[in-house]
Amino acid sequence: MMWALVLLPLLGAALSWLVPDNRRRVWVLPVFSLVHLGVSAALLAHTPPPSPAGWIWLDPLGKLVLMANSVLFTICSLYAVGYLSYRLKRPNRVLCASLLVCLSATSLVVISQHLGLLWIALEATTLTMAPLIYFNHNARSIEATWKYLLICSVGIAIALLGLFFLAYSTIVAKQEVSLLLPSLIRDAAVLHPGWRHAAFIFLLVGFGSKMGLAPLHTWKPDAYGEAPGLVGALLAGGLVNCALLALLRVYQVAAASTEGALFQQVLLTMGLISMAFAAVFMARQSDFKRMLAYSSVEHVGIIAVALGLGKGALFAGLLHMINNSLTKGVLFLSCGNIHRAFNSKSTQFVRGAIRRTPWSAALFLAAFLAITGSPPFAPFVSEFLIVSSAFGQGNHWTGGLFLLFLALIFIGMASTVLPVVLGEVPADLERTRYRDAAPTVLPPLVLMGVVLVLGLWIPTPLQELLHDAARLLGGEA
Amino acid sequence: MNSLADQLLVLCLLINFAVLGTSRLAFSVRCVAVQGVLLGTLPALVHPFSWHVSFIVVSIILVKGALIPILIIRAIKKAEIEREFSPFIGYIPSLVLGALFTSVAFIFAAKLPLAPEHEGLLIVPAAAATLMSGFLVLMGRRKAISQVLGYLLMENGIFLFGLLLADAMPVMVEAGALLDLLVGIFVMGIVINHISREFSSIDTSRLSALREE
Numbered sequence: 001m002m003w004a005l006v007l008l009p010l011l012g013a014a015l016s017w018l019v020p021d022n023r024r025r026v027w028v029l030p031v032f033s034l035v036h037l038g039v040s041a042a043l044l045a046h047t048p049p050p051s052p053a054g055w056i057w058l059d060p061l062g063k064l065v066l067m068a069n070s071v072l073f074t075i076c077s078l079y080a081v082g083y084l085s086y087r088l089k090r091p092n093r094v095l096c097a098s099l100l101v102c103l104s105a106t107s108l109v110v111i112s113q114h115l116g117l118l119w120i121a122l123e124a125t126t127l128t129m130a131p132l133i134y135f136n137h138n139a140r141s142i143e144a145t146w147k148y149l150l151i152c153s154v155g156i157a158i159a160l161l162g163l164f165f166l167a168y169s170t171i172v173a174k175q176e177v178s179l180l181l182p183s184l185i186r187d188a189a190v191l192h193p194g195w196r197h198a199a200f201i202f203l204l205v206g207f208g209s210k211m212g213l214a215p216l217h218t219w220k221p222d223a224y225g226e227a228p229g230l231v232g233a234l235l236a237g238g239l240v241n242c243a244l245l246a247l248l249r250v251y252q253v254a255a256a257s258t259e260g261a262l263f264q265q266v267l268l269t270m271g272l273i274s275m276a277f278a279a280v281f282m283a284r285q286s287d288f289k290r291m292l293a294y295s296s297v298e299h300v301g302i303i304a305v306a307l308g309l310g311k312g313a314l315f316a317g318l319l320h321m322i323n324n325s326l327t328k329g330v331l332f333l334s335c336g337n338i339h340r341a342f343n344s345k346s347t348q349f350v351r352g353a354i355r356r357t358p359w360s361a362a363l364f365l366a367a368f369l370a371i372t373g374s375p376p377f378a379p380f381v382s383e384f385l386i387v388s389s390a391f392g393q394g395n396h397w398t399g400g401l402f403l404l405f406l407a408l409i410f411i412g413m414a415s416t417v418l419p420v421v422l423g424e425v426p427a428d429l430e431r432t433r434y435r436d437a438a439p440t441v442l443p444p445l446v447l448m449g450v451v452l453v454l455g456l457w458i459p460t461p462l463q464e465l466l467h468d469a470a471r472l473l474g475g476e477a
Numbered sequence: 478m479n480s481l482a483d484q485l486l487v488l489c490l491l492i493n494f495a496v497l498g499t500s501r502l503a504f505s506v507r508c509v510a511v512q513g514v515l516l517g518t519l520p521a522l523v524h525p526f527s528w529h530v531s532f533i534v535v536s537i538i539l540v541k542g543a544l545i546p547i548l549i550i551r552a553i554k555k556a557e558i559e560r561e562f563s564p565f566i567g568y569i570p571s572l573v574l575g576a577l578f579t580s581v582a583f584i585f586a587a588k589l590p591l592a593p594e595h596e597g598l599l600i601v602p603a604a605a606a607t608l609m610s611g612f613l614v615l616m617g618r619r620k621a622i623s624q625v626l627g628y629l630l631m632e633n634g635i636f637l638f639g640l641l642l643a644d645a646m647p648v649m650v651e652a653g654a655l656l657d658l659l660v661g662i663f664v665m666g667i668v669i670n671h672i673s674r675e676f677s678s679i680d681t682s683r684l685s686a687l688r689e690e
Contacts, residue, residue, distance in 0.1 A: 116650035123657040130664050139675045143684040146621065146668055153628060153661055154615065160654070161608075161635050167642045172592045177642065179650075194590050222687045 001048055004039050005107035013100035025096050026084045029077035040070040054180050055114045060468035062110045065241045068325045069106050072237045075443045076230050079333050082439025094131050102128040109242040115163055115179040126152045133227040144222035151219040159206025162199045169195035188256035203250045211243035214274035217297045224293035229336015236296040237325035255474035268308025274301025275405040282412035289345045291416050299324040306386045314475030316385030318466050323378040326451050330367040333444040334360045340434035351423035359436040361421045363444050368417045370451050372410045378454035482522040485515045486599040493610035497571040500560045502622055506549050509629050513541025529648050540655050545662050552666040556673035566617030578609035600640055608634030621669045621679040
């Protein structure tokens, strides 16, 4: 049953490769993503026991990521049908196949309990994203693709070295040699400290660069800026979660060893640095898609801060992971619509979008308010919980800096978003074909609804799942 | 451990210098391919015979010694370039830095807390030196193909370290990692091809449209 998560999308990819017609091929995406969503829901309701060798299992952390990714992917694939109908001239065979292979690889990341297998799946997600970022086939997108490919490949290679160090620390400590998560957690305290220490640092750098924690985020603005909105949504909402899950696996091992506190300290620092970077570069950003990339740097920073704080903040950090990925979905999809309607993503030309694309502009504005932590949307809840946990632990510096950066980012982001949405429409505006229509507006609208509901009420099963997951990270006794 | 394995590791180290010191891309590709083949034969010498080991040996030699070089040579032919021009770090400084890194690797490896059965082996210093040389090529060169070669050298270094834990790595994981590497080089080859078509050059320092002002 769990293998279906991985194999079904692969089947879909093969099928979409075989369909000869651009217009019909697109429909493979929603069909297979809905099936994937169904399988995920069934697995969340009745989780099968781990596979005999212990490689494959869906633990609470995996469940959370699976849930967020599957929902986001379904929304994006429904949106893709509408989006690609505007771009029928461009062949979309590679796009459709890569999207589905990517879904398969992200599912493999979620269910693997063997760190080697997880590494392979994560590297596969990196590779499948490259053709997606390059969808527009122009000079700027190839530059972005090259930077992305090189930085992420090197980062992931460093993570592999970190995994080797971790395995070697079991050899030096004369334990059973294995990269299976349960056995690593069991032996964490007795592993050789030197190698274990080196392993944690290399893994943090490797997975951190894939996740886009500052100062390893340099590929992010380019990749997010040049990729189509729908790919940006998956990068910022889906792949970030996979890299984060890899980091959480390391966190689990670190928390079980004696180095948990040090690992947390490093995460806290990197998180605050990420937020600071985002606050600086967000201001006066003239490209609204690049601005979203810095917002993504900010939010992986927020999650890292929550992980660094530990204890009660872990629950909030995991909740924020879900909130961030759903809200990023709305942001990227609606800003993709605005980009289509104005044929530009520079704030110089895109003004007063509310007149040309009222729905998309309103969604963009609402998602901006949500992502910057305004009530009543979901990110407000998680950010509030993180801040109150920081002050509750007596960590006033972290809490204060966190609030300061949030305020700066709000101002910086508002100075870009408000003119785009509400400003004076430029007189000599280029004529474009795109206007708001149900196929490209409904998917982000539904997602926005979910973000709003999660802000008002978190269903009990989700709450229990979050508590279970936080417990895995050593958060609550 | 036998002396043949040590000699092969020394050869690996020499190949690092060959790559660091040359501007000819096709020659570099061949060097990295030979290093891949050496790397592939090492598990057979270090570990006792088993189907697991022989599978690894065959697949590493096939991927690193044949498939990847073919992909890169094809990219070079399509881009119609032969040499690396004016690298960020020149060839002589590269060689000097390479020598420095290699000696540091040896000093460093002697101090590492290795398992008793691995003490006094050349594997760890060779792995560290190859990794550093890879970084040097990656950072120091302009051409996209040179950067890919640097990445491959780095990977070779990591694989060398992996020799110490052949028992810990299940076949599936090693095969998966190799497959990822192969697909990665394949994708990079395609991207290089597009870069050369778009910019009529594969000089990555021209990729600067997206810089933050």
